[in-house]
Amino acid sequence: GSGAGLPGVIIAALTGARTTLVEPRHLRAEFLRAMVTELGLDAVVIEAKAERVTGTFDNITARAVAETAKLFAMTEHLAHRGTRYVFPKGRRAQKELDAAQQSWQGRFTLVPSRTSAEAMILIAEDVRRRGKR
Numbered sequence: 001g002s003g004a005g006l007p008g009v010i011i012a013a014l015t016g017a018r019t020t021l022v023e024p025r026h027l028r029a030e031f032l033r034a035m036v037t038e039l040g041l042d043a044v045v046i047e048a049k050a051e052r053v054t055g056t057f058d059n060i061t062a063r064a065v066a067e068t069a070k071l072f073a074m075t076e077h078l079a080h081r082g083t084r085y086v087f088p089k090g091r092r093a094q095k096e097l098d099a100a101q102q103s104w105q106g107r108f109t110l111v112p113s114r115t116s117a118e119a120m121i122l123i124a125e126d127v128r129r130r131g132k133r
Helices: 008-015 026-039 068-078 093-100
Strands: 019-022 043-046 057-061 079-089 104-112 120-129
Touching: 008 019, 008 026, 008 043, 008 057, 026 043, 057 068, 068 079, 068 093, 068 120, 093 104, 093 120
Parallel strands: 019 043, 057 079
Antiparallel strands: 079 120, 104 120
């Protein structure tokens, strides 16, 4: 869910790139639509769970939605071979990544967050289930 728009609205505002915000809760989706309109963003709000969204995306980001392995499973159908995942994570980032790597493979990088000394941001590329090519 996009919740209050972090990081999706910020990314749309900073990059000007077409952005899709996914939020299953009606009031939050309405809030996001109002923000998109007010800020004049090139963004669309889809009121649904990620599992019900169709299409493929170059970048997928999620903050405080689920653990890493579950996020990959929830969004696998939205990714193509070149999709980049950007997941702001807290102090459990390394543990979540270790657990995810039991079922998922790819190129994974943990980058220190600028907002918290304990937090990390997971950058993942070429992500696929183990055993798939």
